[in-house]
Amino acid sequence: MPKLTDFNTLTFDCYGTLIDWERGILAEIRPWVVRNGRQDLDDNTILETFGSVEAACEAEMPAQLYPEILAEVHRRLAARWGIKTDAAEASAFGQSVGRWPSFADSATSLKYLKRYFKLVIISNVDRNSFAKSNAKLGVAFDRVITAQDVGSYKPNVRNFEYALADLERAFATKKSDILHTAQSIFHDVVPARAIGLRTMWINRRKNVGGWGATPSPRAAGAAMQPDCEVASMADFVILHQAHLRGESG
Numbered sequence: 001m002p003k004l005t006d007f008n009t010l011t012f013d014c015y016g017t018l019i020d021w022e023r024g025i026l027a028e029i030r031p032w033v034v035r036n037g038r039q040d041l042d043d044n045t046i047l048e049t050f051g052s053v054e055a056a057c058e059a060e061m062p063a064q065l066y067p068e069i070l071a072e073v074h075r076r077l078a079a080r081w082g083i084k085t086d087a088a089e090a091s092a093f094g095q096s097v098g099r100w101p102s103f104a105d106s107a108t109s110l111k112y113l114k115r116y117f118k119l120v121i122i123s124n125v126d127r128n129s130f131a132k133s134n135a136k137l138g139v140a141f142d143r144v145i146t147a148q149d150v151g152s153y154k155p156n157v158r159n160f161e162y163a164l165a166d167l168e169r170a171f172a173t174k175k176s177d178i179l180h181t182a183q184s185i186f187h188d189v190v191p192a193r194a195i196g197l198r199t200m201w202i203n204r205r206k207n208v209g210g211w212g213a214t215p216s217p218r219a220a221g222a223a224m225q226p227d228c229e230v231a232s233m234a235d236f237v238i239l240h241q242a243h244l245r246g247e248s249g
Contacts, residue, residue: 001228001248002179002198004240009142009173010113011163013154013182014123015100017202018110018233019133022047022213024100028093029077036083047213053077055186055215058124058153065148066125067094097125098132103204107138109233116240118142118171122163122180124153124187143170154187160195181236185217185224193226201226202233 015021026043029050033041053076057069064072071094078085113119119141123130126148134141143166147153150162160180167173181200182188189199205212217224230236242248 004179004228004243007117007177007179007198009118009120009167009171009178011120011122011178011180011197013184013188014121014130014133015097015125016183016204016214017181018102018106018137020101020103024096025050025213027099028096032089033081033083038081038083041081044210044212048211049077049080051211051213051215053080054213058147062147062152062156066097066129067091070094070096097129100133102133102136103233105232105234107136109237110137110139112237113240114139118173120163120167121145122154122159123147143167155191157191157195160192160197164195179228184214185226186211186215189226190217190224199226199228200236201229202236203229203231206231
């Protein structure tokens with residue numbers, strides 16, 4: 001495991017890592033499926049189906065803004081589950097990102113980490129959606145890089161290459177300065193490792209199991225192994241404090 005004190009920049013996935021997107025997704029989708037008589041769809045089924053459909057939409061429509069991706073996901077979920085829907089419902093889901101809650105430890109952890117690192121977002125949303133989430137996170141990020149800026153969605157390595165070039169221009173940041181920090185092995189750890197970034201897995205589902213709203217990375221093989229793993233942002237802070245004391249963590 002690398003020492004966290006070896007880095008000066010943390011790049012973050014946001015949704016699933018800092019924002020509790022699974023709770024947010026379920027808060028939007030669960031009442032909708034119940035209203036339409038699909039009480040048989042349990043939470044894991046909803047999240048796993050969302051994850052596979054969302055990834056397909058992002059791959060097929062890389063130029064579309066994230067609210068449009070979510071609206072298309074809603075339409076495809078309705079078709080898959082035999083639910084009648086309309087444009088207003090799809091649009092409302094598309095605009096739901098700002099309603100998704102943050103994890104309880106995100107804001108306090110980011111405030112602490114801001115003292116030691118540049119903090120950077122590399123997210124699969126658009127700037128307007130992220131701005132609504134940023135208000136819940138309580139810090140000013142040094143850079144915010146979204147799918148809207150890049151014109152593609154993770155796990156496309158272009159998103160990481162764009163971020164590396166941006167950080168080099170803005171701060172003369174080198175690849176070795178960066179620890180990419182994320183919950184999703186599929187969207188983040190695999191492509192970040194592919195271009196030589198070191199990675200920290202925030203394993204938010206450690207006590208739950210399964211992959212939830214992110215597709216399984218099984219096909220990635222060895223590339224899915226992160227350099228470090230903790231179960232939460234709070235545990236990340238604890239590990240950093242141990243490394244400051246010279247402990248192995």
